[in-house]
Amino acid sequence: MLNFTIRRLVMAVPTVIIISLLIFLLLDxxxxxxxxxxxxxxxxEVRDEIRLALGLGDPVIVRYFKWLQMMLVNEPLHALEQxxxxxxxxxxxxxxxxxxRSPVGDIIAQRIPQTLWVVGxxxxxxxxxxxxxxIISAYKQYSWFDQLGTFIAMVGFSVPxxxxxxVLILVFSVWLGWFPSMYDTTLRVTDWxxxxxxxxxxxxxxxxxxxxNAAQISRFMRASMLxxxxxxxxxxxxxxxLRERTVVMVHVLRNSMIPVVTVIALGVPSVFSGAIIxxxxxxxxxxxxxxxxxIYANDIPMIQxxxxxxxxxxxxxxxxxxxxxxxxxPRIRYD
Amino acid sequence: xxxKATLWGAAAALALVxxxxxxxxxxxxxxxxxxIYWQAVSTMNPFLSGGTKEMNASSIVLEPLARxxxxxxxxxxxxxxxxxxxxxxxxxxxxxxxxxxxEGLLWSDGTPVTAADVVFTHEYCTHPEGGCSYRDRFxxxxxxxxxxxxxxxxxxxDATPNPxxxxxxxxxxxxxQAQFQxxxxxxxxxxxxANFAPVGTGPYVVTDFRxxxxxxxxxxxxxRVPTQPYFATITWAGGGDATGAARAVFQTGEMDYAWNxxxxxxxxxxxxxxxxxxxLVDFGPLMERIELNFTDxxxxxxxxxxxxxxxxxPILTDxxxxxxxxxxxxxxxxxxxxxxPTGRATCNFIVxxxxxxxxxxxxxxxxxxxxxxxxxxxxxxxRGPDGIRTRDGMxxxxxxxxxxxxxxxxxxxxxxxxxxxxxxxxxxRNIDAGVFFGSDPSSPDTYVKFWADxxxxxxxxxxxxxxPHLEQRRCGREPRPETQWPGQNINxxxxxxxxxxxxxxxxxxxxxxxxxxxxxxxxxFVQDFAHLPLVARGRVSAKSTDLxxxxxNVWDSEHWNQAEWYRITE
Numbered sequence: 070m071l072n073f074t075i076r077r078l079v080m081a082v083p084t085v086i087i088i089s090l091l092i093f094l095l096l097d098x099x100x101x102x103x104x105x106x107x108x109x110x111x112x113x114e115v116r117d118e119i120r121l122a123l124g125l126g127d128p129v130i131v132r133y134f135k136w137l138q139m140m141l142v143n144e145p146l147h148a149l150e151q152x153x154x155x156x157x158x159x160x161x162x163x164x165x166x167x168x169x170r171s172p173v174g175d176i177i178a179q180r181i182p183q184t185l186w187v188v189g190x191x192x193x194x195x196x197x198x199x200x201x202x203x204i205i206s207a208y209k210q211y212s213w214f215d216q217l218g219t220f221i222a223m224v225g226f227s228v229p230x231x232x233x234x235x236v237l238i239l240v241f242s243v244w245l246g247w248f249p250s251m252y253d254t255t256l257r258v259t260d261w262x263x264x265x266x267x268x269x270x271x272x273x274x275x276x277x278x279x280x281x282n283a284a285q286i287s288r289f290m291r292a293s294m295l296x297x298x299x300x301x302x303x304x305x306x307x308x309x310x311l312r313e314r315t316v317v318m319v320h321v322l323r324n325s326m327i328p329v330v331t332v333i334a335l336g337v338p339s340v341f342s343g344a345i346i347x348x349x350x351x352x353x354x355x356x357x358x359x360x361x362x363x364i365y366a367n368d369i370p371m372i373q374x375x376x377x378x379x380x381x382x383x384x385x386x387x388x389x390x391x392x393x394x395x396x397x398x399p400r401i402r403y404d
Numbered sequence: 405x406x407x408k409a410t411l412w413g414a415a416a417a418l419a420l421v422x423x424x425x426x427x428x429x430x431x432x433x434x435x436x437x438x439x440i441y442w443q444a445v446s447t448m449n450p451f452l453s454g455g456t457k458e459m460n461a462s463s464i465v466l467e468p469l470a471r472x473x474x475x476x477x478x479x480x481x482x483x484x485x486x487x488x489x490x491x492x493x494x495x496x497x498x499x500x501x502x503x504x505x506x507e508g509l510l511w512s513d514g515t516p517v518t519a520a521d522v523v524f525t526h527e528y529c530t531h532p533e534g535g536c537s538y539r540d541r542f543x544x545x546x547x548x549x550x551x552x553x554x555x556x557x558x559x560x561x562d563a564t565p566n567p568x569x570x571x572x573x574x575x576x577x578x579x580x581q582a583q584f585q586x587x588x589x590x591x592x593x594x595x596x597x598a599n600f601a602p603v604g605t606g607p608y609v610v611t612d613f614r615x616x617x618x619x620x621x622x623x624x625x626x627x628r629v630p631t632q633p634y635f636a637t638i639t640w641a642g643g644g645d646a647t648g649a650a651r652a653v654f655q656t657g658e659m660d661y662a663w664n665x666x667x668x669x670x671x672x673x674x675x676x677x678x679x680x681x682x683x684l685v686d687f688g689p690l691m692e693r694i695e696l697n698f699t700d701x702x703x704x705x706x707x708x709x710x711x712x713x714x715x716x717x718p719i720l721t722d723x724x725x726x727x728x729x730x731x732x733x734x735x736x737x738x739x740x741x742x743x744x745p746t747g748r749a750t751c752n753f754i755v756x757x758x759x760x761x762x763x764x765x766x767x768x769x770x771x772x773x774x775x776x777x778x779x780x781x782x783x784x785x786x787r788g789p790d791g792i793r794t795r796d797g798m799x800x801x802x803x804x805x806x807x808x809x810x811x812x813x814x815x816x817x818x819x820x821x822x823x824x825x826x827x828x829x830x831x832x833r834n835i836d837a838g839v840f841f842g843s844d845p846s847s848p849d850t851y852v853k854f855w856a857d858x859x860x861x862x863x864x865x866x867x868x869x870x871x872p873h874l875e876q877r878r879c880g881r882e883p884r885p886e887t888q889w890p891g892q893n894i895n896x897x898x899x900x901x902x903x904x905x906x907x908x909x910x911x912x913x914x915x916x917x918x919x920x921x922x923x924x925x926x927x928x929f930v931q932d933f934a935h936l937p938l939v940a941r942g943r944v945s946a947k948s949t950d951l952x953x954x955x956x957n958v959w960d961s962e963h964w965n966q967a968e969w970y971r972i973t974e
Contacts, residue, residue: 100849102842107454107537109841110866112892113852115539119454122535122590168446168453169615170593171600176615238648243655250656251440251644255618352644354444354617362444362616362643367838 070395074388081384088380089140092373093133101367103167123167136373139164144174167368176359177375181341183254184355187271187348188340191278196333198283203290203329207298208317218287225284234277234350241273248272252353274351278344282336289332293325300324327397334390338382342375432623432636434971437951440659442649444616444642449599450575451529452592454537459574460663461619461640463961465512465604466577469503469522469556470568472959474686476757476868478568482506482517482578482605486568489913498563498913503571505554510626511580512609519550522571524581533589538575541866545570565913566869573867574961578605607633607967617642627967634953634970647671653681653946660948663962669744672944682949685746685942688958689756689873690864692747694819694936695895696720696729701803701855708885711855713896719800720857726933728779729858732822734771739939741818742811747939754870754926755940756958762923765930776826785827793827801829805849805856807837812860815938852883854894862941868959871909874925877934878903897934 103123104116124132143161150157163172202222206215242250249270258264297303298321306316345357356375363371395401445461447453469483478486484504487493494501509517526548529536546559548570558570570576580603587595600613605628608621619640623633641659646667652659654675665672665683676683700715709715719725735749748755751768755761785793785800793800804820806812813834820830833856835849840861848855865873875881876892879900883891902925909921930937943958953969956962 100836100842100844100847101838102844104454105838105840105842108456109861109863111454111537112540115537118532118539119535119537122533122592165593166446166615169599170447170449170452171596171615175596179614179617238651243651246656249658250648251641251652251658253641254614255612255620255639349643349645350648352641352648354614354643358643359616365838366446367842 070392074392077388077391081388085377085381085384086137089137089373089377090133092376092380093136094129096369096373097129097132103367103369106366136164136370140374140377147172147174164370164374166363166371168363168366168371173371173374176371177356177378180354180356180359183252183353184341184348184357187252187274187351187353187355188278188344188357190271190275191344191347192282192336192340194275194279195282196286198279199286200290200329202283203287204294204317204322206287207291207294210295215291218291221280222284222287225280229346230277230281230344231346231350233280234273234347237273237277238350250351252351254354274347274353277347286329286333286336289329290325293328294321297321297325323397327394330393330397331390334386334393335383337386338379341382342379429634429970430631431627431633434634434969435636437635437638437661437969437971438659439638439640439661439663440644440649440652441640441642441663442644442646443664445619445640446615447599448602448610448613448619449579449592450577451534451536451538451579452599457642457663460961460963462577462602462604463574463606464608464621464638464963464966465606465610466579466602467604467606468573468577469505469571471573471961471964472868472957473964474955474957474959476959478572482509494567498560498565498567500557500559501567502551503556503558505556506628507554509605509628511603511605512624512626513580513603514626515580515582516553517578517580517605518553519556520553521581522556522578523548523550524585525578526570528579528584528588528592531589531592534592541576542570563911565911565918566871568869569867573959574964575866580604608638629967633967650675650946653948654678655680657681657948660951661954662946665944665946666746669740669742669746672744672746680948681946683745684945684947684954684956686956686958687748687756687940687942688864689754689870690862690941690943691750691753691755691937692815692860692862692939692941693753694729694858694860694938695854696726696933696935697854697857697859698896698898698934701857711853711896712884713882713898717857718798719802722783723933724779724783725785725800726936728776728783728826729823729828730768730933730936731772731776731779732826732828733819733936733938734822735769735938737771738815738818741814743939743941746942746944748942750937750940751930752926752937752940753929753935754873754922755937757868760870760919760922760926762926762930764923764927768930771822773822773825780826780828787827791824791827792829799829800827801831802857803833804830804858804860805833805835805840805851805854806860807840807851808834809837815860851894852891854883854896859894860938870922871906874906874909874922874929877929878906895935897929897932899928899932899934902928 104119139162143163146157146161147163163174165171166173166176202218206218209215238250241248252270252274256263256267258267303316303321306320342356345361348355348358360375441457443457445457447458448462448465450459450462467481469481470478470486471481473479480486482505484506487501487503505517505519511517526542529539530542544561544564546561549557551557560567571578583598583603587598601610607624607627609624610619611622612620621638621640623636627633646665649662650665650667653662655678657680672683698717698721699711699713700717701711705715739747739749749769751765752762780793785795788794804816806816816832820832823830839847839849840851842850844850851859851861877897878893879898881891882893882896905921905925905928909918909925912918912921943956945962947954950972951969952972955965957964
């Protein structure tokens with residue numbers, strides 16, 4: 070198992086490098102101009118100077134290797150320096166965002182907490198809601214509970230978040246005034262009062278995301294349970310005289326979890342990439358909002374770095390999913 | 405009777421109490437202010453950004469020598485007074501201008517502001533490797549010299565009738581030499597701390613800056629007016645979308661001020677009905693127009709001749725066709741659909757300041773299909789069996805480009821239909837704004853290259869002087885392949901009379917005569933139907949009803965008088 074993990078990790082390195090090159094070339098080929106958003110009063114000659122100052126004068130391959138060096142060496146060193154306080158990265162060049170002209174690493178670090186809180190909570194609550202719904206729906210197939218669960222899942226699937234989000238804001242912020250419509254990223258949780266404010270501002274975006282995630286995962290859970298409930302080993306377990314509770318919650322559930330865990334693990338990188346629409350509606354300035362903003366502004370270093378991090382996370386969680394698979398199902402051994 | 409009079413007196417005194425309380429406003433007495441910019445601010449150094457949002461946010465920290473008030477008049481800001489020919493501040497040959505700083509000015513860190521800071525600002529922005537966005541503000545300057553601690557002399561290369569461009573307005577503020585002296589040229593982006601929290605002279609100081617997210621300000625303890633600013637702290641939130649920002653002011657009251665609410669007219673109207681906020685609209689030089697190409701852009705031509713003056717446009721060089729296209733458009737309807745109260749139909753090239761807007765062209769505001777058809781008949785275009793006109797075997801067919809934007813696509817569809825009614829076939833294209841307004845010389849789709857017959861976009865000019873804007877339409881100023889397509893004579897207009905009149909304007913120092921010349925140039929341009937003005941677009945923001953002191957300003961930053969904003973108390 071360990072061998073397998075190490076082998077997969079080593080294999081991941083060239084994969085990730087090729088991905089980064091592809092992203093870089095695609096972004097470079099895509100039409101667009103970082104100065105296009107500026108007011109038309111700024112003349113073209115000045116725009117050319119701005120582009121040169123951004124480093125766009127170099128050929129694409131030079132820019133790629135510069136970026137790769139900064140991404141793989143300088144940025145990790147800076148992160149280390151910030152965590153430990155050791156002076157390991159004096160005066161090394163960092164990846165600068167074209168919009169703010171400041172290191173992208175710092176901005177990403179600033180955005181991670183709110184993304185993890187809001188999108189992460191949305192995912193977590195989604196799972197917590199989805200699993201029981203999926204299990205009960207399957208066990209009591211075609212009961213009113215199953216019908217209701219199916220209905221909610223269909224709503225969560227088919228109604229887009231830009232609709233549910235706005236409806237929730239209208240009802241709970243504008244009419245009832247219970248929750249704020251805008252997320253305040255400067256809020257620090259220091260006491261009970263500020264904790265309650267944090268909870269209140271998280272309620273709406275987390276509900277929207279939880280509904281969406283729960284819809285998806287509960288359907289997987291239900292389908293997987295249904296597959297297993299009709300298996301011979303379930304009949305055997307019942308024939309042995311095991312309690313129904315043990316049959317369902319131990320025998321059936323453990324086997325049914327295998328595909329569901331894979332789906333959940335593969336969904337984790339999407340937590341980090343943020344939820345672009347939800348973040349925009351509730352003004353949660355997380356990683357999703359950062360990415361879409363960078364795309365609008367043609368801020369290539371920012372897009373490149375974010376997409377690269379997402380690529381690494383996806384490769385990593387694929388590996389984690391495989392490993393968990395092996396743990397859940399002792400029959401699967403990779404060595 | 406006497407008792408009654410006493411009672412009346414007491415009542416009157418009570419009524420006066422709030423007024424007295426208001427008069428005693430002092431620094432910080434209004435508490436906290438919440439501002440929302442749905443397009444979030446990326447940096448506090450306007451020289452490194454060029455965007456309007458960064459210019460506005462930095463304008464409450466960094467200040468120029470003089471700025472424009474809401475009427476577009478110059479007001480001395482860090483300067484003692486506005487230098488003019490009369491007070492000797494501007495030399496007789498119009499080549500030098502001498503600014504004197506106010507006495508006792510302090511930076512927010514407590515050190516004195518000197519003329520050396522002004523000289524340094526010029527050096528910072530004109531550094532060849534700095535990529536300063538407002539570098540053209542310093543064009544044509546020979547030298548900037550500090551005569552003493554409080555006096556700065558700017559010498560221009562040529563006689564300059566309008567010397568109020570460098571260090572004037574929100575795009576040309578003064579930065580502190582001590583803070584930025586190691587940030588010149590290529591090192592500019594390395595000074596993140598300085599770029600995010602510049603030391604300024606304005607009413608506020610940055611306490612926390614998060615790029616593209618939120619900024620926190622507190623009152624500058626060294627601000628020159630001891631009773632101001634009235635708000636102690638400001639949270640300048642960013643992100644979300646325009647609808648959310650409007651909702652936060654009009655409906656939930658979470659925000660006090662929201663910037664740039666370009667929303668559909670019916671959305672604004674509905675939100676406004678809540679009564680919690682008011683819309684602020686004012687009209688500056690921003691104008692939506694259709695440019696008509698005077699050159700042939702046929703794809704059969706080689707790339708280095710396509711869209712150049714070598715090949716005149718086969719259809720649009722005829723003024724009758726241009727006039728017909730203009731007559732067929734209902735500008736009032738377009739304005740109502742696209743902009744509602746935030747737009748005004750117009751027939752002028754120069755739409756503001758009001759004194760420079762020509763009163764002579766309003767006849768184009770009425771759609772006149774009969775006249776349009778007549779003009780095309782006269783020009784020899786005859787209707788074919790499908791209703792589209794032809795002449796000598798050529799169909800009257802135009803390619804119409806614009807950027808991707810819901811309002812612009814509505815306009816395109818309406819105009820296509822009107823033009824169809826007069827027998828003109830229009831093919832529509834919309835191009836991503838990042839490409840259309842980009843300046844990649846290899847892209848065939850930029851608005852500068854203009855490889856289409858007509859295109860629609862909005863443009864404007866800085867400050868209150870339209871001279872440079874009018875200059876753009878001179879012969880020889882058109883974008884050309886041999887110069888990698890810079891130039892702003894987008895439609896490749898060329899009229900020697902226009903050039904001569906512009907040269908006269910550029911020499912003229914007398915303000916009244918300048919106004920006449922601007923109007924004459926405007927009339928010459930639009931009566932030649934060289935382009936088709938459609939809508940003058942306003943700046944649109946919103947404030948909550950209990951926010952006082954806000955004066956909308958289209959000539960400078962909207963926050964030009966931020967120090968005077970206050971909370972209205974009952």
